């Protein structure tokens with residue numbers, strides 16, 4: 666198949682390109698050419714900014730693709746532009762949405778694709794609007810869209826993130842065997858998906874007409890706790906992590922600017938059902954080893970000098986010192 670990936674050089678789309686080439690598709694990317702890693706010489710690249718609507722749509726209408734995977738459609742304007750560019754012209758269109766359309770607040774765990782769309786962040790609300798427009802086009806005239814909602818996805822092309830957010834200096838903290846903070850008891854669950862595994866899912870749906878007009882969660886089937894994630898990162902760095910748990914509300918009260926993002930995403934247990942994708946796209950069977958995948962991701966960060974020094978800020982050290990000193994205030998009680 667001739668497949669266009671809008672994006673193609675970042676995190677998830679890099680895994681998709683690998684999976685497409687593995688299956689001998691002819692791959693074209695559309696991006697601005699800003700990413701530090703050059704794409705594989707096996708792909709063709711069209712440079713442009715998809716937000717320059719006329720230029721993007723003119724360029725796309727002068728091309729012919731069997732399938733399009735849109736990795737950077739973030740709002741209804743992006744989706745409307747994609748419809749102007751590709752309606753009636755492609756056999757399959759994959760929209761990359763997100764599980765953040767379901768929350769926070771999330772209405773429960775093991776949420777399937779029928780779960781209420783509760784996403785309250787601008788990111789979630791805009792994705793909901795983009796998905797809605799594309800599904801309307803499917804209902805109106807059979808626009809062959811499939812919507813994928815990945816859980817948290819990591820891999821080369823993106824920094825390895827931690828639960829409490831912030832920059833990449835936490836990797837340096839672990840390397841230096843400094844303790845790290847985690848919010849809550851470290852036992853809230855996430856579904857950490859490797860971009861290689863995600864790529865196989867995106868490739869495998871192509872051409873499946875029964876998936877038109879459908880939404881699929883694409884999560885790692887095995888939820889893991891944030892403690893497991895942080896310990897796996899330490900294992901990938903070949904050191905032992907020391908994790909200090911602090912109530913989330915306390916962290917946010919200490920620095921809303923630094924820790925406020927917890928309430929918008931990583932502070933919540935997020936578990937989504939993979940039953941539908943397992944039924945309709947059985948090739949999606951995540952099998953990447955977590956620690957090895959993290960080693961690869963961190964090696965990418967090191968290659969691009971993305972691991973900042975942890976000596977530039979002492980906020981985390983001061984919080985940890987205060988937490989560790991807290992029991993001494995209650996001695997004798």
Ligand SMILES: NC(=O)c1ccc[n+]([C@@H]2O[C@H](COP(=O)([O-])OP(=O)(O)OC[C@H]3O[C@@H](n4cnc5c(N)ncnc54)[C@H](OP(=O)(O)O)[C@@H]3O)[C@@H](O)[C@H]2O)c1
Nearest residue numbers: 672673674675676677678696697698699700714715736818
């Ligand atoms: N990572 C996650 O945990 C996660 C989870 C759920 C959903 N998602 C969704 O996954 C999608 C992709 O996320 P990703 O972070 O993995 O990124 P990606 O698709 O792998 O990388 C972004 C790509 O888009 C290109 N790009 C960015 N802005 C552009 C523009 N205005 N015009 C043309 N090209 C542009 C970038 O190249 P240039 O900079 O060179 O243009 C790069 O190739 C997003 O829709 C996101 O909502 C991600």
